[in-house]
Amino acid sequence: MDILVILFLVAGTAVAFLFGLFSISSLIERKLRAVFVSALLFVVFTGIWFGGFLVIHPGHYALAGAVLLIAVLALLFFLPVGKTKTQRIDAATERVDERDVIFARAGYRPGTDRYDAYYRMRPEKQEIDDKIRGLAELLSSGGQYYDPARSEYVASLFRLEEQLVTLVDGPVDSNKREVDPEEMSTVLKGMALHLGAAEVGVARLNPFWVYSHVGRGPEPWGAEIKNDHPYVIAFSVEMDYAHVEQAPRIGISEETALQYLHAQRISIVLAHYIRSLGHHARAHVSGSNYQTMLPPVAYDAGLGELGRFGYIISPRFGARIRLGAVTTKIPLVPDEPIQFGVQNFCEKCKKCAQNCPPGAIPTGSKTMVRGVEKWQLDIEKCYHYWRVIGTDCGLCMKVCPFSHPDNLIHNILRVGIKSSSFARSVSLLGDDLFYGKRAGIREIQA
Ligand code: SF4
Ligand code: SF4
Incomplete structure (x- = not known):
């Protein structure tokens, strides 16, 4: 069999496998929207890729173009693309009372x-x-x-x-x-x-x-x-x-x-x-x-x-930690402190801020707080909301794209997010597509 055909089939199988894996993982996580979207993508992709191959019998140029497209996207996703920002918090000037x-x-x-x-x-x-x-x-x-x-x-x-x-x-x-x-x-x-x-x-x-x-x-x-x-x-x-x-x-x-x-x-x-x-x-x-x-x-x-919401984001569990x-x-x-792309990701994302019912998380840039440049949570708005609803809320933790389970499919995405700005943009679009932009909680007034 032609090497180009083999590469075409391998590339298609890899992409289809990822959509299938995402669908199964989402089923285990009980994220029904993500199950549906990834299953749909699996069907559409395999239909076009393999169906097209069987029906149209594409020529060498078409096969090479398709393989090249997948290879370029994979390289952009996993190789360092763009500058990864580091966080400096060691210039604090004041203790908190x-x-x-x-x-x-x-x-x-x-x-x-x-x-x-x-x-x-x-x-x-x-x-x-x-x-x-x-x-x-x-x-x-x-x-x-x-x-x-x-x-x-x-x-x-x-x-x-x-x-x-x-x-x-x-x-x-x-x-x-x-x-x-x-x-x-x-x-x-x-x-x-x-x-x-x-x-x-x-x-x-x-x-x-x-x-x-x-x-x-x-x-x-x-x-x-x-x-x-x-x-x-x-x-x-x-x-x-x-x-x-x-x-x-x-x-x-x-x-x-x-x-x-x-x-x-x-x-x-x-x-x-x-x-x-x-x-x-x-x-x-x-x-x-x-x-x-x-x-x-x-x-x-x-x-x-x-992260933007002021809590620690773990590379394995996201915000789902105490x-x-x-x-x-x-x-x-x-x-040593670690960096894995959170600063860049939070600059693009803002999902926690957009979902915070009382608007306690800033949507803008970092500010200087006691000598440290950071996003500053409005803790009074946050706690006021806790007292209105009677729980410790946690919506920001729930919607944060880093909070997905520590499993194969999410860890593959985390590898890309660590160093590639392309991966961050794609992952964020994907998070909105698979899980939705909003957690569906309307603002509750005191
Ligand atoms: S816990 Fe709730 S109210 Fe507080 S910052 Fe997070 S989303 Fe907003
Ligand atoms: S939800 Fe988005 S902006 Fe907020 S902490 Fe998580 S990654 Fe950063």
Whole structure:
């Protein structure tokens, strides 16, 4: 058989295989629109490509042109095309005060000393905070998506987490063991994975990521936070795809609460183990004062890049993760931040911003925030919406094209997105075509 004919049949089979694989993967993911579109493309493509071959018997020039077209598209998709932007977050100039974090502010009750002290310090926040406080509590019966059984289940998970915060720190064994930093890094990463982490990395702890003052948890409110740990072990836990797909309804909150509990368990055990070796370590968990911001710490540890919505995007799980961290004095070897095309992709995409019901995610360019150039989430608009619906929303996580499952077909696309601007444009068009532009949630007014 002519070599050109063989190449023609192989190229056609490869493309048809990809459409078929996409269709099967989509069926497993229960994305019916994607099943239908990819199955249709499979039928149309195989009909034209192989049907045309059998009926028309194309000449050498036509066969060569078709093979060349597929080869050029494949090269454009997988080879570095265009400049991949890097993210720099190491120029921070100011620490954040945990008292300003929206979850701390939501807990200030009128008539208390804390309320008076905070709004003397930040009078400009009082009006919006009072408005938010006037709404139903998260997970309570006034929320749009309140579910008597499931909301209470989530609330009980969070209450349990509150009770575990006393375990974040503890006595350090007096027998301080000498350790090899490289070996210890490997051991601790292995333990984190064994405990259930999806990804783990180590970074030098940038002092600007440590909050300046306590805003939540059992430690004295307003106390200066003094964390002189030089290293941080950061890790992610994967959020279940099917639960994230339920966003913004209560299913996402079930998964959020559960994964926070898992992250809490992993970080408390790791910190406990390190202290048993005679080195200081503190877990940073939901419900305590975190002491350190987790997204920039995770970025430094090489877990992902910061996306338009302000959260970390993992190369394997996209935004479908929750983070945990342990800061420590035990000697470790830091990892490096990673870049895989998120900045370029977010510039084109904006899907999270277009789907955010209260418009909390910017659609424009990055701005300078405390010395770091980034897209700045309007956390007040976001949290206000949470209180209206009674869950932690998560629509941005759900619609983000990086959040698709960690499987063969999506990973093939991720390889292209990493370095090719052509692949990013095609993937974004494909995401709209296969999954739709909108998540179908109308804005809900307070
Ligand atoms: S969680 Fe919801 S409200 Fe908040 S930024 Fe994401 S989409 Fe917007
Ligand atoms: S939805 Fe799009 S713009 Fe938003 S974080 Fe994900 S990739 Fe970036």
